[in-house]
Amino acid sequence: MKPAALEDAALLARVAEGDEAAIESIYERYGGACFALARRILNDTQLAEDVVQQVFLAMWQGSGYDSRRGAVSTWLLSVTHHKAVDAVRREGTRRKRLAGEQALLEIAAAGPGPDDEVWAHLRAQRTRDALRVLPAEQREVVLLAYYGGYTQREIADLTGLPLGTVKSRTLTALRRLREQLGGISETRPEEGRPA
Amino acid sequence: MTTHRDAEHEPWEELAAGYALHALEPDEEMTFSAHLETCARCREVLDEHALVAAQLGALAQDSDAHAPSWRSIRSGIVAPDAEGPAVSPPAIASLEEQRAVRRRQPRLLAAAAGVALLTGAALAVWQFSGSSPQSGAAAAIASCHDTPACHVIGLDGKAVVLADGDQARVISRGLPARSTGHVYALWQMPTHGRPVLLTVLDSLSEAEASPPAGLVLPYRDTSAFALSVEPAGARPSQPTQVVAVGNATA
Ligand SMILES: [Zn+2]
Numbered sequence: 001m002k003p004a005a006l007e008d009a010a011l012l013a014r015v016a017e018g019d020e021a022a023i024e025s026i027y028e029r030y031g032g033a034c035f036a037l038a039r040r041i042l043n044d045t046q047l048a049e050d051v052v053q054q055v056f057l058a059m060w061q062g063s064g065y066d067s068r069r070g071a072v073s074t075w076l077l078s079v080t081h082h083k084a085v086d087a088v089r090r091e092g093t094r095r096k097r098l099a100g101e102q103a104l105l106e107i108a109a110a111g112p113g114p115d116d117e118v119w120a121h122l123r124a125q126r127t128r129d130a131l132r133v134l135p136a137e138q139r140e141v142v143l144l145a146y147y148g149g150y151t152q153r154e155i156a157d158l159t160g161l162p163l164g165t166v167k168s169r170t171l172t173a174l175r176r177l178r179e180q181l182g183g184i185s186e187t188r189p190e191e192g193r194p195a
Numbered sequence: 196m197t198t199h200r201d202a203e204h205e206p207w208e209e210l211a212a213g214y215a216l217h218a219l220e221p222d223e224e225m226t227f228s229a230h231l232e233t234c235a236r237c238r239e240v241l242d243e244h245a246l247v248a249a250q251l252g253a254l255a256q257d258s259d260a261h262a263p264s265w266r267s268i269r270s271g272i273v274a275p276d277a278e279g280p281a282v283s284p285p286a287i288a289s290l291e292e293q294r295a296v297r298r299r300q301p302r303l304l305a306a307a308a309g310v311a312l313l314t315g316a317a318l319a320v321w322q323f324s325g326s327s328p329q330s331g332a333a334a335a336i337a338s339c340h341d342t343p344a345c346h347v348i349g350l351d352g353k354a355v356v357l358a359d360g361d362q363a364r365v366i367s368r369g370l371p372a373r374s375t376g377h378v379y380a381l382w383q384m385p386t387h388g389r390p391v392l393l394t395v396l397d398s399l400s401e402a403e404a405s406p407p408a409g410l411v412l413p414y415r416d417t418s419a420f421a422l423s424v425e426p427a428g429a430r431p432s433q434p435t436q437v438v439a440v441g442n443a444t445a
Contacts, residue, residue: 020273024265033253035262040255049263057272069242070249077252078215078245085217089360090407127250145218146251151360152218157343171205171212177247 008072015059023060030073031056034080041084041149051083081146088149130180138173141166204236211237215244221361222413332366335404348420350439354399356381356420358443362407363420367399370422370438378427381405382434384419385412390434395425417443 008029014022034055039048055076059065065075131139144155152170156163210227213219219227231237335357339345345359355366365381378397382390394408399422410417419442423434 020269023273024269027265031265032260032262033256036260037252037255039260049268052262053268053271056268060272069238070245074246074249077249081248081252082217090362124254124256127254131251142216142251145213145216146248147255150218151220152213153220154344154360155218167209167213170216170218171209174212174215174244174247177250178243181247181250 005071009067012059012065012067012072016062023056026059026072026076027056030076033073034076037077037080038084041081041147042088047087048084051080051087054083055080085149126181127177130177133180134173134176138169138176141169142173142177145170207234207237208240211240212244215241215248220413221410331402332400332404335364335366346414346444348441348444350420350422350441353439354422354441356441357404358410358414358417358420359407361410361414363393363410364404364407365396365399365422366404367401369401370399376427377424379438380423380425380431380434381408382421382423383411383417384421384440386416386418390421392431395430397427414443419443 008026011022011026015026031052035048035052038051039045042048042051058079059076065072069075131143134142140159141152141155141161144150144158145152148155150158152166153163155161156166159166161169207227207230210219210223210230214224214227214231227237231241336347336355339347339357339359342359345357348356348358349368350356352368353370354368357364357366363381363383365379370379378395379399380395381393383393384390391411393411394405396405399405419440421434421437421440423431424436424438425431426435
C-alpha cells in the first residue's frame, strides 16, 4: 500500500478501538469530499451535512470497510453517494423539473475546487477528460444515475430508452472510463504523484 | 479477465455497473447481492466500477462548499445521546418531508449541472416542462400522477396510497386522525403469500402524505394495499382490524 493508504488503515484501526482523534483525522482528510458530493446530489447544505454525519456515524459504529476492496476514500465516497441517493429518493415530490438557466449558471460558476485539496489525488482533470470523450449517450446514463440519483428504470422512463439499452450503455461507459482512468492510483498527490 | 468477456456473464456485469452507481431497483439489488456472494469475478468488476464511481464523485468538489467542522458534528457521531444516534434515517426522512415542498426536485438539476460543469455537453435531453408547485397531499397526488413509476391507489374511498418506485405513502380521506391507544398499520398484500407490514403510523393526515415506507416486495408483485387498526406499541404480524383495502393498479 501507498503511504496515504497505510495511514488511513492505521487510523481506521484506531477508530475501531474508539479513538476519537483518529476519526477526526479521517474526517479532516475526507469529510470535505463527502460533503461536496452529498451537496451536489441533494442541492441542500443541511441535508448534505446530515448525510455526512450519517456516513461518519456508520464508520464510528463499525463501518464494514474492507481494505481488500479499495481505499478508504473510495469507500467513503461510495457510502456517501449511497446515503445521498437514498435521501434524494425519499423526497415526496418527484415532479420533473425544468433545469433553469439561472440555476445552472450559478452552479457552473462555483466551479471545481483548488487542486491542492485532499482528494485531488482522484485526478479530477483526467476524469473530466475521460467523461468528455465518452459518447454523449453513454455520459448521459452515467451522470443521470450518479448525480441525478435516478435508478436505471427511471432513466429508461426519462429518456424513452429501453431498460436494456440503459444497462448496456452504463456498463460500456464504466468500462471505457475504467480504461481511460486505469493507471490512476488512489494515493494523495503529495505522496503519489508520479514524476 | 479484461480480454475474455463471457456473454453469459454479461448481464451480471451490467448489474454490477448499476450496483456501483446505486441505480438498481431493490429486486435487482437483492439478486445481484446474492450473486456477489458467490462470484469472485463480479467482486473484482465491482471494485473497478466503485473506483470509477469514486472518481466521478471527486468531481463534485466546489470551492464554495464548506463542510461542517468536526466540532459541529462530533456530538452526533462519537457521543450519541442515551436515546440512540443523534442522526438516524427516520430523522432525515421527516426532515425531507418538511422540506420537500420548498426544495422541489433537485435531481435533474444536479445531473444537468454535472454535465454542464464537467463536460460542457448539451442539456436539451434534460429539459422538462413542469407545472407550478403545489403543496401537501394534493401536490403529492398530482406529482404521482405525473410520474410513470408512481401509482395512486384508493383504499375504499377512505385513504389513498401513493406507491412510488419502492416506497409507499398514505393520505387519509376521512379516517380519524388518531384513536387513543391505537395506530394504523399499512400492509402490502403480495400476489402470493401473507400480508407484509410496511409501517405503523401514529396518525394519518388529509393534508400531508405520511412519511415514505419502503415496500418489502416489488410493486409488480403486489395485489393490494390495506390499512388496519392495531393496538399501539405492538408490531403486528398480521392485520387485526382491516379498515380499508385497495387493489394495486397496473
Ligand atoms: Zn458474476
